[in-house]
Amino acid sequence: MLNALTEKRTRGSMLWDYLTTVDHKKIAILYLVAGGFFFLVGGIEAMFIRIQLAKPENAFLSAQAYNEVMTMHGTTMIFLAAMPLLFALMNAVVPLQIGARDVSFPFLNALGFWLFFFGGIFLNLSWFLGGAPDAGWTSYASLSLHSKGHGIDFFVLGLQISGLGTLIAGINFLATIINMRAPGMTYMRLPLFTWTTFVASALILFAFPPLTVGLALMMLDRLFGTNFFNPELGGNTVIWEHLFWIFGHPEVYILILPAFGIFSEVIPVFARKRLFGYSSMVFAIVLIGFLGFMVWVHHMFTTGLGPIANAIFAVATMAIAIPTGIKIFNWLLTIWGGNVKYTTAMLYAVSFIPSFVLGGVTGVMLAAAAADYQFHDTYFVVAHFHYVIIGGVVFGLLAGVHFWWPKMFGKILHETMGKISFVLFFIGFHLTFFIQHFVGLMGMPRRVYTFLPGQGLETGNLISTIGAFFMAAAVILLLVNVIWTSVKGEYVGADPWHDGRTLEWTVSSPPPEYNFKQLPFVRGLDPLWIEKQAGHKSMTPAEPVDDIHMPNGSILPLIISFGLFVAAFGLLYRSDYAWGLPVIFIGLGITFITMLLRSVIDDHGYHIHKEELPNDDKGVKA
Amino acid sequence: CGKPFLSTLKPAGEVADKQYDLTVLSTLIMVVVVAVVSVIFFYVIVRFRRSRVGENTIPKQVEGNKFLEITWTVIPILLLIILVIPVVLYTLELADTSPMDKKGRKAEDALVVNVRANLYWWEFEYPDYGIITSQELIVPTDQRVYFNLKASDVKHSFWIPSVGGKLDTNTDNENKFFLTFDSKRSKEAGDMFFGKCAELCGPSHALMDFKVKTMSAKEFQGWTKEMKNYKSTAESDLAKQGEELFKEKNCLSCHAVEPNDKRAEAARTAPNLATFGERTKVAGVKEANKENVKAWLKDPDSIKPGNKMTGTYPKLSDSETNALYEYLKGLKAESK
Numbered sequence: 001m002l003n004a005l006t007e008k009r010t011r012g013s014m015l016w017d018y019l020t021t022v023d024h025k026k027i028a029i030l031y032l033v034a035g036g037f038f039f040l041v042g043g044i045e046a047m048f049i050r051i052q053l054a055k056p057e058n059a060f061l062s063a064q065a066y067n068e069v070m071t072m073h074g075t076t077m078i079f080l081a082a083m084p085l086l087f088a089l090m091n092a093v094v095p096l097q098i099g100a101r102d103v104s105f106p107f108l109n110a111l112g113f114w115l116f117f118f119g120g121i122f123l124n125l126s127w128f129l130g131g132a133p134d135a136g137w138t139s140y141a142s143l144s145l146h147s148k149g150h151g152i153d154f155f156v157l158g159l160q161i162s163g164l165g166t167l168i169a170g171i172n173f174l175a176t177i178i179n180m181r182a183p184g185m186t187y188m189r190l191p192l193f194t195w196t197t198f199v200a201s202a203l204i205l206f207a208f209p210p211l212t213v214g215l216a217l218m219m220l221d222r223l224f225g226t227n228f229f230n231p232e233l234g235g236n237t238v239i240w241e242h243l244f245w246i247f248g249h250p251e252v253y254i255l256i257l258p259a260f261g262i263f264s265e266v267i268p269v270f271a272r273k274r275l276f277g278y279s280s281m282v283f284a285i286v287l288i289g290f291l292g293f294m295v296w297v298h299h300m301f302t303t304g305l306g307p308i309a310n311a312i313f314a315v316a317t318m319a320i321a322i323p324t325g326i327k328i329f330n331w332l333l334t335i336w337g338g339n340v341k342y343t344t345a346m347l348y349a350v351s352f353i354p355s356f357v358l359g360g361v362t363g364v365m366l367a368a369a370a371a372d373y374q375f376h377d378t379y380f381v382v383a384h385f386h387y388v389i390i391g392g393v394v395f396g397l398l399a400g401v402h403f404w405w406p407k408m409f410g411k412i413l414h415e416t417m418g419k420i421s422f423v424l425f426f427i428g429f430h431l432t433f434f435i436q437h438f439v440g441l442m443g444m445p446r447r448v449y450t451f452l453p454g455q456g457l458e459t460g461n462l463i464s465t466i467g468a469f470f471m472a473a474a475v476i477l478l479l480v481n482v483i484w485t486s487v488k489g490e491y492v493g494a495d496p497w498h499d500g501r502t503l504e505w506t507v508s509s510p511p512p513e514y515n516f517k518q519l520p521f522v523r524g525l526d527p528l529w530i531e532k533q534a535g536h537k538s539m540t541p542a543e544p545v546d547d548i549h550m551p552n553g554s555i556l557p558l559i560i561s562f563g564l565f566v567a568a569f570g571l572l573y574r575s576d577y578a579w580g581l582p583v584i585f586i587g588l589g590i591t592f593i594t595m596l597l598r599s600v601i602d603d604h605g606y607h608i609h610k611e612e613l614p615n616d617d618k619g620v621k622a
Numbered sequence: 623c624g625k626p627f628l629s630t631l632k633p634a635g636e637v638a639d640k641q642y643d644l645t646v647l648s649t650l651i652m653v654v655v656v657a658v659v660s661v662i663f664f665y666v667i668v669r670f671r672r673s674r675v676g677e678n679t680i681p682k683q684v685e686g687n688k689f690l691e692i693t694w695t696v697i698p699i700l701l702l703i704i705l706v707i708p709v710v711l712y713t714l715e716l717a718d719t720s721p722m723d724k725k726g727r728k729a730e731d732a733l734v735v736n737v738r739a740n741l742y743w744w745e746f747e748y749p750d751y752g753i754i755t756s757q758e759l760i761v762p763t764d765q766r767v768y769f770n771l772k773a774s775d776v777k778h779s780f781w782i783p784s785v786g787g788k789l790d791t792n793t794d795n796e797n798k799f800f801l802t803f804d805s806k807r808s809k810e811a812g813d814m815f816f817g818k819c820a821e822l823c824g825p826s827h828a829l830m831d832f833k834v835k836t837m838s839a840k841e842f843q844g845w846t847k848e849m850k851n852y853k854s855t856a857e858s859d860l861a862k863q864g865e866e867l868f869k870e871k872n873c874l875s876c877h878a879v880e881p882n883d884k885r886a887e888a889a890r891t892a893p894n895l896a897t898f899g900e901r902t903k904v905a906g907v908k909e910a911n912k913e914n915v916k917a918w919l920k921d922p923d924s925i926k927p928g929n930k931m932t933g934t935y936p937k938l939s940d941s942e943t944n945a946l947y948e949y950l951k952g953l954k955a956e957s958k
Binding site for chain 1: 638648666667683690691776777816818826827
């Protein structure tokens with residue numbers, strides 16, 4: 001009956017539905033679409049970079065334009081593509097995996113998305129309003145204070161808005177995983193993706209405040225005439241480096257841990273075998289998360305903090321290799337003795353292992369402080385972090401997207417197209433980045449808009465550029481696949497891979513808005529697999545069929561975020577135009593009045609009565 | 623691989639050697655790790671594929687294995703210990719700049735160079751000799767040369783890849799380190815190394831190169847004397863005309879033309895042009911010839927976007943740039 005209603009909806013009401021939704025599954029789709037869009041934008045920027053560096057003294061981009069493209073590539077990929085895409089999968093999967101009807105705070109969930117969205121749009125509007133930020137994604141203080149125009153202001157304000165969204169999302173997942181687990185779902189039965197979401201959210205909680213502080217100080221320096229980072233007046237630029245990297249290093253673990261979680265879900269399903277060493281995997285995740293806060297100075301070995309600091313942080317950094325190694329071997333041993341089916345998702349998951357190991361070992365090399373003086377800020381570093389971020393995070397995202405696509409949209413992405421796309425991506429990735437280790441060691445610094453002939457750098461750079469085109473082709477094919485699947489693909493059942501092990505595969509694809517008609521009772525790790533092995537057709541319900549309480553949709557999250565978006569323009573142009581100051585107050589007014597409305601209007605949500613729930617119970621089936 | 627004047631893989635001094643050794647050691651350990659993982663990896667992905675194991679086989683669900691798990695925790699720890707000891711020792715060793723602060727230090731024993739990084743050019747000051755050069759660093763071989771590093775505008779990073787790792791030039795403080803230039807391998811590199819800025823500093827970050835000339839300690843002493851007695855007179859009429867223009871167009875207010883520039887640091891806002899006629903490059907990146915010097919004088923931004931010279935002087939006619947080139951070309955130590 002609900003489906004029939006949905007079909008009758010016009011396009012307009014569907015748009016309204018998405019603008020006001022507080023349903024974690026729809027927010028997941030919003031994150032996927034917005035994050036996917038920014039991924040394409042960041043990808044185009046990457047192609048511009050590689051075209052410019054295809055040959056020495058190329059004039060495809062000017063020096064200034066290159067710095068803007070390079071800055072926005074990094075910023076977009078980290079803040080606006082990788083994190084939102086991970087949030088897409090977390091939103092789509094985590095509540096289902098723990099047997100919950102939604103996240104703890106559905107309203108906040110929507111607010112988190114819209115803050116990210118408006119922050120990202122604001123940042124990218126810089127392209128049309130006088131130039132993008134040009135000081136690198138690290139935006140080191142002396143350069144970013146020196147930078148003319150409003151580029152850096154867009155960076156500072158845009159990231160503050162989207163950072164708020166990230167912080168809210170992180171807190172929401174922490175609360176959800178702590179409070180919303182189904183009966184029997186103890187911590188040591190949590191699926192690995194949920195575990196990694198949990199730890200990554202805790203990292204967000206502690207890592208984003210330093211970034212917010214740094215950005216706030218930078219904003220005050222640039223827009224309000226303070227001198228926190230001006231050494232001539234007692235400020236200090238090294239403080240920015242500390243603040244940024246105290247955030248920045250945990251940030252890479254915020255990205256990679258959920259990717260680890262995805263591989264830990266995909267590999268057991270397609271190897272038909274329980275994850276090897278579950279408890280050591282959990283231990284390793286928590287340990288990596290903890291150590292992630294102890295190593296930021298390895299980004300600053302050449303800043304001149306002295307040999308003692310460098311040596312201590314070198315040792316701490318190397319220590320991270322140990323829990324990471326544990327994870328790699330656990331994955332290998334999960335496959336060992338399994339029965340492996342190579343779907344596209346599994347191909348990404350499996351090829352992640354050697355790719356990531358290459359990125360991991362260069363990480364240990366970079367940790368060797370004395371040697372890092374040579375590697376730091378060269379293409380060796382560029383190669384290293386693309387190996388971990390593409391070989392780890394992007395492979396993880398692609399594995400996760402192919403794996404959970406049927407759960408999100410009810411259709412399996414075309415497998416042959418997926419596999420061709422995988423091959424192109426895999427070849428392109430290694431072609432682009434492997435050679436860059438050597439280009440860096442041969443003396444090419446990073447973030448250079450061009451290089452001169454006769455320094456032995458021509459061949460390596462050309463190879464890199466060729467590889468980038470393979471990756472671009474792979475992404476285009478993936479897009480074609482998405483369109484083809486949504487038009488021609490066939491709907492699948494609750495457990496499309498037939499070997500699903502966790503609770504998300506017990507509900508229909510896509511799941512009903514209330515997820516579970518009856519919350520399931522969890523009897524161990526991989527609850528669905530346990531029931532299947534016991535010969536049960538469905539999960540044992542933990543409660544009788546009853547009315548289901550649902551939250552109402554709301555446009556308020558969008559308006560709250562829009563108010564900050566408006567205020568940001570006021571802040572940006574305050575000293576240029578007379579309208580700047582009032583616009584700040586108008587924007588903040590919109591935000592605070594909307595927040596007030598949210599506080600005073602009682603919204604009790606609504607109930608889906610048990611008579612309205614479908615009888616045949618498509619949901620809970622094994 | 624790479625070029626001997628640029629590549630960290632062709633080390634040409636004590637510091638670069640140590641860093642190269644660490645690179646090789648860590649690479650070897652990592653190759654072992656990658657090899658072990660790869661062998662297991664290819665075995666499992668081929669051996670346990672479904673077409674071989676059988677469509678409906680349900681594998682044994684293994685929880686874990688204490689022995690294996692301890693093994694792959696302990697072995698990496700041991701490997702890291704092998705690596706961490708030389709890392710810590712070298713890190714401490716490469717930071718030993720105590721000789722430069724020693725009381726009564728003699729320049730012959732521990733040469734100190736003050737490096738100041740500016741938006742797209744480098745200044746090298748030899749405080750013991752009262753000499754200032756720009757864009758070209760002159761160093762004696764086979765001894766530790768100590769550097770004081772700082773930046774005057776934004777953060778840069780001082781890097782001579784084949785001679786040793788980089789150290790940032792901060793705007794807040796002075797950083798210190800040393801490098802050694804090996805005479806034999808300097809010769810192989812043509813007694814000329816490439817130096818680079820390794821920290822993003824603006825549009826022309828990529829073009830912020832400098833050159834390092836190496837010579838024996840004896841030759842270096844000779845060079846310092848030459849610089850102390852530096853004198854350059856414009857010979858031809860055209861050069862003399864250029865000299866006049868140089869004053870007239872206010873070039874002198876930024877550029878000094880003698881190596882013993884006595885002005886305060888803050889007043890030295892442009893590269894010192896003494897010995898300009900001996901340099902191999904214009905602006906650190908272009909071949910030193912008439913065409914490029916004139917191109918620079920006409921529009922510095924066409925060569926180094928974002929530089930600080932553009933727009934600070936009146937437009938120059940063709941004959942004026944000719945005269946200026948003639949004058950600048952003649953800026954050499956008299957003895958040459």
